[in-house]
Amino acid sequence: MRKFKIRKDDNVMVTTGREKGKTGRIIRVLPDRAMALVEKLNMVKKHQKPTAKYPQGGVIEKEAPIHVSNLMIICDKCKKGVRVGRKFLEDGKKVRYCKSCGEVLDR
Numbered sequence: 783m784r785k786f787k788i789r790k791d792d793n794v795m796v797t798t799g800r801e802k803g804k805t806g807r808i809i810r811v812l813p814d815r816a817m818a819l820v821e822k823l824n825m826v827k828k829h830q831k832p833t834a835k836y837p838q839g840g841v842i843e844k845e846a847p848i849h850v851s852n853l854m855i856i857c858d859k860c861k862k863g864v865r866v867g868r869k870f871l872e873d874g875k876k877v878r879y880c881k882s883c884g885e886v887l888d889r
Contacts, residue, residue, distance in 0.1 A: 795863035817847035
């Protein structure tokens with residue numbers, strides 16, 4: 783299992799591709815595929831057969847996964863996409879921090 787520097791509910795910015803420059807919140811991380819679903823970004827149309835969840839069927843719009851290498855975490859202090867590092871605090875807790883300003887990103 784791989785470890786990534788992005789987690790669910792992080793605010794991220796897309797760095798490449800069709801959605802470049804747009805920001806959103808991570809809904810789900812798919813570690814086996816190294817991808818993440820970002821809210822309201824990379825929307826695709828899917829032809830859905832009628833099921834219990836979608837009794838009407840038809841064409842639905844849903845988020846498609848984006849590779850984690852194309853995402854950058856947005857620092858609350860810098861207000862932009864930043865590189866992320868890991869460090870230990872004095873109490874021994876491991877946290878993520880912004881490499882630009884040193885702000886701790888974990889709540």
